[in-house]
Amino acid sequence: MRSRLSVLAMLLVVAALVLSACAPAVAPAGAPAASDAGATVDTTAAESTGGEPIELRVAWWGSQNRHDRTIAVIQQFEELHPDVKITYEFSSWDDYWTLLTTEAAGGNLPDVMQQDYARLEEWVSRGLLSPMDEYAADGTLNLADVSESALSGGRLDGKLYGVNLGTNSMVVVIDADKLAEAGLEAPALDWTFADLEALATALHEKLGIWGFSGGLSNEQLWKNLFLSQGEWVYNEDGTALGYENDQSLIDYMTMVKRMQDAGVTMTREQEIAETGSSVEQNKIVTGEAAMTYIWSNQIVAVATAAGEGRNFILVPMPRPEGGASANYLKPSQFFSITSQAKHPKEAAMFIDFFTNSVDANKVLMAERGVPVSSVVRDALGPLLDVPQKQMFDYIGEVEPTVSKLPPPDVAGHANLITNVYWPVVWDPFLFGQQSAEEAASALREQGNAVLAESAQ
Amino acid sequence: MTEAVPTVVSQAVPAKGRGHKQKSKRRRNDNVMGYLFISPWLIAFLAFTLIPIIASFVLAFTNYDVLNPTWKWVGLQNFERMFTADPRYIKSVKATFYYVFAAIPLRLAFALAVAMLLNTPRRMVSSYRAAYYAPSIVGGSVAVAVMWRQIFGTDGLINAILGTNVAWLGNPNTAIWTLIILAVWQFGSPMLIFLAGLKQIPREFYEAAGIDGANGWQQFWHITLPLLTPIIFFNLVMQLISGFMVFTQAFIITGGAPLDTTLFYALYLYQRAFVSLQMGYASAMAWILLAIVAIMTALVFRSSSYWVFYGSQEE
Numbered sequence: 001m002r003s004r005l006s007v008l009a010m011l012l013v014v015a016a017l018v019l020s021a022c023a024p025a026v027a028p029a030g031a032p033a034a035s036d037a038g039a040t041v042d043t044t045a046a047e048s049t050g051g052e053p054i055e056l057r058v059a060w061w062g063s064q065n066r067h068d069r070t071i072a073v074i075q076q077f078e079e080l081h082p083d084v085k086i087t088y089e090f091s092s093w094d095d096y097w098t099l100l101t102t103e104a105a106g107g108n109l110p111d112v113m114q115q116d117y118a119r120l121e122e123w124v125s126r127g128l129l130s131p132m133d134e135y136a137a138d139g140t141l142n143l144a145d146v147s148e149s150a151l152s153g154g155r156l157d158g159k160l161y162g163v164n165l166g167t168n169s170m171v172v173v174i175d176a177d178k179l180a181e182a183g184l185e186a187p188a189l190d191w192t193f194a195d196l197e198a199l200a201t202a203l204h205e206k207l208g209i210w211g212f213s214g215g216l217s218n219e220q221l222w223k224n225l226f227l228s229q230g231e232w233v234y235n236e237d238g239t240a241l242g243y244e245n246d247q248s249l250i251d252y253m254t255m256v257k258r259m260q261d262a263g264v265t266m267t268r269e270q271e272i273a274e275t276g277s278s279v280e281q282n283k284i285v286t287g288e289a290a291m292t293y294i295w296s297n298q299i300v301a302v303a304t305a306a307g308e309g310r311n312f313i314l315v316p317m318p319r320p321e322g323g324a325s326a327n328y329l330k331p332s333q334f335f336s337i338t339s340q341a342k343h344p345k346e347a348a349m350f351i352d353f354f355t356n357s358v359d360a361n362k363v364l365m366a367e368r369g370v371p372v373s374s375v376v377r378d379a380l381g382p383l384l385d386v387p388q389k390q391m392f393d394y395i396g397e398v399e400p401t402v403s404k405l406p407p408p409d410v411a412g413h414a415n416l417i418t419n420v421y422w423p424v425v426w427d428p429f430l431f432g433q434q435s436a437e438e439a440a441s442a443l444r445e446q447g448n449a450v451l452a453e454s455a456q
Numbered sequence: 457m458t459e460a461v462p463t464v465v466s467q468a469v470p471a472k473g474r475g476h477k478q479k480s481k482r483r484r485n486d487n488v489m490g491y492l493f494i495s496p497w498l499i500a501f502l503a504f505t506l507i508p509i510i511a512s513f514v515l516a517f518t519n520y521d522v523l524n525p526t527w528k529w530v531g532l533q534n535f536e537r538m539f540t541a542d543p544r545y546i547k548s549v550k551a552t553f554y555y556v557f558a559a560i561p562l563r564l565a566f567a568l569a570v571a572m573l574l575n576t577p578r579r580m581v582s583s584y585r586a587a588y589y590a591p592s593i594v595g596g597s598v599a600v601a602v603m604w605r606q607i608f609g610t611d612g613l614i615n616a617i618l619g620t621n622v623a624w625l626g627n628p629n630t631a632i633w634t635l636i637i638l639a640v641w642q643f644g645s646p647m648l649i650f651l652a653g654l655k656q657i658p659r660e661f662y663e664a665a666g667i668d669g670a671n672g673w674q675q676f677w678h679i680t681l682p683l684l685t686p687i688i689f690f691n692l693v694m695q696l697i698s699g700f701m702v703f704t705q706a707f708i709i710t711g712g713a714p715l716d717t718t719l720f721y722a723l724y725l726y727q728r729a730f731v732s733l734q735m736g737y738a739s740a741m742a743w744i745l746l747a748i749v750a751i752m753t754a755l756v757f758r759s760s761s762y763w764v765f766y767g768s769q770e771e
Contacts, residue, residue, distance in 0.1 A: 098730055101522050126523045269626035272713045273610045415732040423544055427715050431628065 053082070056346050057110030059089040060333075061096035063301075066367055073360045077353050084346050104128055104340075111341035112350055115162045115334040117153055118409040123336070124156050125411065130337045131159035135348035142356055150372040153331035153405055162334025163351050166369020168295045169327050169398055170220065172196075172318065173302060176311035178290040182206040186313050189401070190325075196318040197255055197264075203290040204264045213282060213289035214266030214274075216256045217426045219417055221293075221317075225252055227403050228323035238410025239455045240448045246440040248320055253429060253436040260430065268430035280305035284312075293317065296391050297332055297369040303387035312387075314394045316401075327402045329395070332369035370395045412454025420446045516740035521733045534740035545741070547716040548724035549748075555632060555720060556699040559639035564691055567643035571650035572680075585651070592644025600638070601708035608634045608709075628715045635705050635718060646691040653687035654680070685764045693756055700749045721745055 060070060067090050074086045089110065091099060097119075103109050104126075115123065123129050135141040141163070143151065154162035179186060182203050187195050200211030215221075226233050226243050235242040260267045266274075266283070274281075279298045283289035285305045294302060296314070303312060317326040335354060337347045353360055358379045361371055366384075370392055371377050377392070384392060424446055429439040491498070516534060520527040538545045574585050594600050607613045608624040615621055624630045661679050670678065703722035706712065712719035712727070725745070729738035 101730070101733070105522050122523065126525075128523065267623075267626075269623040269714065270610055271626065272631075272710070273608075273623035273626035415734070418727055418731050419544060422713075423547075423716050423719075427713070431715055433715075 053085045054343050054346060056084050056086045056112070056343050056350060057089070058086055058112045058350065059096070059100065059110040060114035061091055061093045062114075062368075066090075069364050069367055072363045073354065076357070076360055076363070077350055080353070081346075081349070084343075084350075086350070107340055109338040109340040111337065111343055111347040112335050113338055114165075115336040117331050117334070118413065120154070120162055120334065120336070121156060121408040122411050124161050128339055129161045130339045130341065130344060131161055132163065132337055132348060132351075133160050135345065135352075136160060140345060140348045141352045145356065145373040145375045147372070147374070149329065149405075150331070153408075154334050154336075156408075162331070162336045163355055164331035164334055164372045165354065166297065166332040166366060166371060167395055168297050168330050168332040168369040169395060169402065170224070170293060170317050170330075171296045171299065171314045171394055172291060172293045172316070173284055173299065174313040174315065175284055175287070175290050176313045178203065178207060178209070178287075179313070182290075187315055187318075189316055189397075191315070191318050192321050192323075193252065193255060193318050194321065197259060200259060200264045200291060201262065204262070207290065209287070210263075210265055210283055210289035211291060212259065212265040213284055213292035214271045215293065216259070216265060217253075217268065217430065219421055221252075222249070222421075223406065224317055224326040225249065225320060227328065227406055228319040228326040230324060230403075232406050234407075234410045234413075234451065236407075237455060238412060239452050241444055241451070246437075246444065249440050249443075250436045252320070253426075253439060257430060257436070268427065295330075295332070295369075296394055297367070299391050299394075300367070300387045312390070314390055316398050325398070325401045325403045327398050328405050329399065329402055330405070366391070410451065410455065412451040415454050416447050416450050420450055512739040512742055515736050516743050518736040519734075520736040520739075522729075522735050523733060527736065530736070534737045535744070537737070538741065538744065544716060544719065544724060548719045548721050551632065551717060551719050552700060552702070552721040555636060555639075555702060555718075556696065558632075559636040560692070560695045560699045562636065562640045563643050563695060564646055564688065566640050567646035567691070568650050568684075568688075570643060571647045571654060572676075574647075575651060575654045585648075589644040589648060592642040598704065598708060601705050604634065604638050604705070605709045625710055626714050628717045631710050631714055632718050635702075635709060638705055638709075639699075639702070646695060649691055650684070650687060653684050657683045682765045686766055689756070689760050689764045693753055696752055696756065697749055700745065700752070721748075 058074065060066070062070070070090070071088065074088060078084060078086055089099065090096075096114075100109065100113060109128065115129070120129075132141055136143050143163075146164075150164050150167055151160065154160055154164055174186060176186075183206075184199065184202055187199060191199075196212070202211070203209070204211035223233050225248060229243075229248060232242040234240075256265075259265045279294060279301050282292050282294070282302060282305075284292040285302055299312070299314065303310065306312075319326040335351045337344050337351070341347050354364075355371075356373055356376065358376055361373075361376045361380060362383065364371075366380060366388060371380065381392075420443060425439045425443045428434045429436060434442070515527075517529055517531060518527040519530050519534075570588055574581055574588065578584075591600075605612075605625065609615075610621065610623050610626075612624075614624060622630070624634055657680065661683075662675055665675050665679060701722050702720050703726065706718050706720045706723045707726065710718040712723055721741070722745070725738050725741045728734045728741065
């Protein structure tokens, strides 16, 4: 009998060991509701002064370059705050969201997470992020040098859920040497799709290379198209498409197909078969294309991959005839404090350091986009090399004319893109299985169904 | 459970007063200790296998979407939608069947051919065996899939050799075949099993057939193949099951494109679960996949009485 008791005791120990691993994950999920976060802060602040180092968890996605820079900044922060020990998780874009959604489901999110503009609303609507206004108010998070236009992307319903880490805008990159070789002029800042087609075709015919690399069917350009016409692809509550008239999309699709058929740009078939999707492998880098489009922060990677002696011109995205700017200033990514954070105050301190410290930003070197703090921007000015300077100048150049920042993607966006936009709309069109009219109405019909369902 | 087993055992032992009691007590302790020793496995089995299986069954009837802690019952709606309102689902089923019916017979045929080559008494044959088995060790891995993408890419090895500029991975007619070729290349494990089966066939059969004037092809057709049918049957079942679950290769090499021709079942399931975040729907899909695999396996088992030959049946 006694031995059975001891066996039972051992089993209990084993069970306790296993279950305790789950325990901290369960606790914070229900505990800190956004409204009473203040109470939680006081206790953690009291704890942090008690000498015991607290553990702050930070997560981000990105390239190796970003990982190295971010880790260096984390070390700087730890030196300044010996009572804070930071553990970090980083990964590529795809893995990041698999990881973080799993952590969210397990109630085990890090304190600080890098957030994307496209997902911010979804995460906020599910109560996974905490507003930071109180930290901005009490000075923990100093936003005095940041303009409202740079912050507005992180606000939802008037509350600040994400601090912008850098400003980006889409940009058409033109190989200046190829342009000169073909004897052509750089386009005006307000060039149209017709100009784009003409220039790309001329480059293709004169040089025998792709006039434009590819990617014209990407959903980003679909968004730009309607933004430029003063509309948006989604309606306000995300239950349906936000535009009434399909004609401009039909015209655009027809143009893309025409360019593909003429060999001016890569066909869809060739795009899919591309061996690499990273920006370093863009056809403009290898000299096989004369134009491409990227996000402005990627010009650094493109110029570095292209090597010495290459010259690029940056111009805004083309717009439909008679449209306004197809560009907007996008917050490249945010740092957000999750609602499952154990140390929200320290999290705010870390975000403040990232935003305002000149030393930290000298390490980060605008890798995430043009910094939002004007003080930091001025301090970095003299240190910039050519592509970075081009990026800063380009943002300054488009800033006065850009269209208003569109709302973040609606809850059904990812669902719409994977299940409708590519397989039902663009691919069958580009592979010649349906007309542009059929494609646009398929997007309307099935897209609306998916959006309505996801918005429930 | 812990009680029942020792009782039965102790009854088998001749009862002899105290000796019996002590023995059964020790048995019982041994059993408990045994369960204790396997408890890490038991706990992991419960936590990572049994409970997730039950959870996915429950989720299949909900609209659970990972990020949102609340969900509601939707009954059979997920299943209904799969077959009535989701054309991509039908495409994924078609693509998977196409893949399985093309890749599995080819792989088995190739594995058998290589096994027969490696069954001949030659020098270095064991190092050849190791070398030919290697692809299937690394075959399912991400690295090979990445390499495959490079090989079949527009500026990849195949185009360089053929001097062509074909978008193998982008063409709806060829994309799935790059994956089938990869599957055939990973013939290692069925090959090993075939090799073991070939070793079981008595030499005398061939000698006798040789004396009777049967040529190599006749020997293969009338001796090797019939005697190997149990092995073929086993390999077919195993490969069929793994074939339906193919994921990594398509995920990395084609991502389901072009035109969903390589959108395999498991890949679409993943997209629904982790891209669209429709975990309930994905769970329902997983259970239908289980049903499909079960039905296919049952069909193969049913058919086995017509073509599988066990030596003992003759006697």
